[in-house]
Amino acid sequence: MSNHTILTSEEHRELRVSTTREAGAGDAVMSALVVPDEFRRVQNEYPILFRLNLERDRYTALALFGFENGENLFLDGDRWDARYRPLSIDIQPFLIGRPATEGGEAQVHVDLDSPRIATGGEGVRVFDEDGRPTPYLETIAEQLGALDAGWRGSDDFFAALTRYDLIEPLTIDVTLDSGSEHRLAGYHGIDEDRLQALDASELGDLHEAGHLMPIFMALASLSNLAKLIARKNAVVARG
Numbered sequence: 001m002s003n004h005t006i007l008t009s010e011e012h013r014e015l016r017v018s019t020t021r022e023a024g025a026g027d028a029v030m031s032a033l034v035v036p037d038e039f040r041r042v043q044n045e046y047p048i049l050f051r052l053n054l055e056r057d058r059y060t061a062l063a064l065f066g067f068e069n070g071e072n073l074f075l076d077g078d079r080w081d082a083r084y085r086p087l088s089i090d091i092q093p094f095l096i097g098r099p100a101t102e103g104g105e106a107q108v109h110v111d112l113d114s115p116r117i118a119t120g121g122e123g124v125r126v127f128d129e130d131g132r133p134t135p136y137l138e139t140i141a142e143q144l145g146a147l148d149a150g151w152r153g154s155d156d157f158f159a160a161l162t163r164y165d166l167i168e169p170l171t172i173d174v175t176l177d178s179g180s181e182h183r184l185a186g187y188h189g190i191d192e193d194r195l196q197a198l199d200a201s202e203l204g205d206l207h208e209a210g211h212l213m214p215i216f217m218a219l220a221s222l223s224n225l226a227k228l229i230a231r232k233n234a235v236v237a238r239g
Contacts (some may be wrong), residue, residue, distance in 0.1 A: 004115040006097060009131035016123035017093065017136070018116050020034040021080040023044060026092060026115050028070050031062040033088040035150030036214035043221035045074075048227060049219075050158075050167060050188040059158040059167070059188070061218070064228065065089060067174060067182040073165045073231040087147040092116055094140050096148045108141060160211045166191050170224065177233045190219050 005011070021027050031049075034042050041225040042048055045064035053060065063086050074082050092112030097107040110126075111117075118124075118141075122135045133141070137151070163166045168191040172184040195215065206212040 002111045003096065004095065004109045004111050005080060007094065007108045007110045007126070009023050009127045009133075012110065013127050013131055015126045016118040017126060018123045019136075020078050021075065021085075022078050023072070023075060024115060027075055027080065027089070028072050029064045030069055030071050030101055031064050032086045034061050034063045035085040035154050036061065036087045036211070037146065037150035037153065039085060039214040039217035039221070041084045042086060043217040044223065045084055046086075046220040048168065048218045049184075049222045051186065055187060058155070059161075061087070061154070062187075064184075064225075066228070067184065073228060077153070080154060087143050088157070091140055091143050091147060092227065094144060095142050095232060101192070106144075108144060123198075126221060156209065157211050157214060160206060161190070161215070164194070164198060164206070166194055166215070168194075173223075176229070176236055180236070189222065190215055191221060195219075 007015075018025055034048060042063050048064065049062050049064055050059050051062055052058070057084055067073055074080050093111040093116040095109050095111065097109035108120060125134050125138045160169075165190050170184075170187045170189040172187070174182040174184070176182070203212065206215065
């Protein structure tokens with residue numbers, strides 16, 4: 001369940017947010033949405049996969065954290081063991097809200113039912129005693145803006161991939177040291193053979209539109225699958 005409302009200093013002057021990374025705070029997730037603008041940073045840590053939403057006929061990109069629902073192999077006690085966390089993770093429990101009137105400015109909303117809402121005087125303040133945004137909230141606002149811009153721009157990215165037939169179904173079979181097997185199905189990735197077959201004009205079009213670098217980053221990110229498997233093997237070995 002969620003309880004979204006517009007964030008205001010009048011209503012939420014005393015609001016505090018837990019920044020601890022742990023399963024109980026909502027971090028026990030197998031994957032998270034990422035946008036092409038952050039692929040360069042994401043690919044340093046996580047595999048990037050695509051998934052097609054059949055109802056909306058729209059692709060989204062995901063950073064993969066584990067092989068089972070609710071599994072995040074980057075959680076280590078109360079810390080996230082990676083140099084970068086996707087924007088969609090870092091901004092929680094906040095989100096961008098759109099006003100009912102078309103053309104209105106985006107608003108910062110907060111999910112008051114999120115496990116990240118702190119109680120008992122713990123956590124980081126969102127507003128100071130005078131009702132001004134704290135540095136924490138200012139950072140969140142910047143991240144929300146970046147995520148929102150990246151989300152709105154991702155349609156052009158996936159449209160270009162579709163136009164040049166660069167998306168292919170991707171099934172990943174994983175066999176652990178213990179002998180157990182996992183299959184990741186229903187995902188998509190970049191068709192590398194088709195990418196290499198593009199001519200100079202087509203590559204130039206992708207480069208000019210700013211899509212070529214995210215494409216290369218998505219391809220490079222798949223090398224992180226071996227590291228993710230190693231994390232899983234370590235977890236299984238510890239029992």
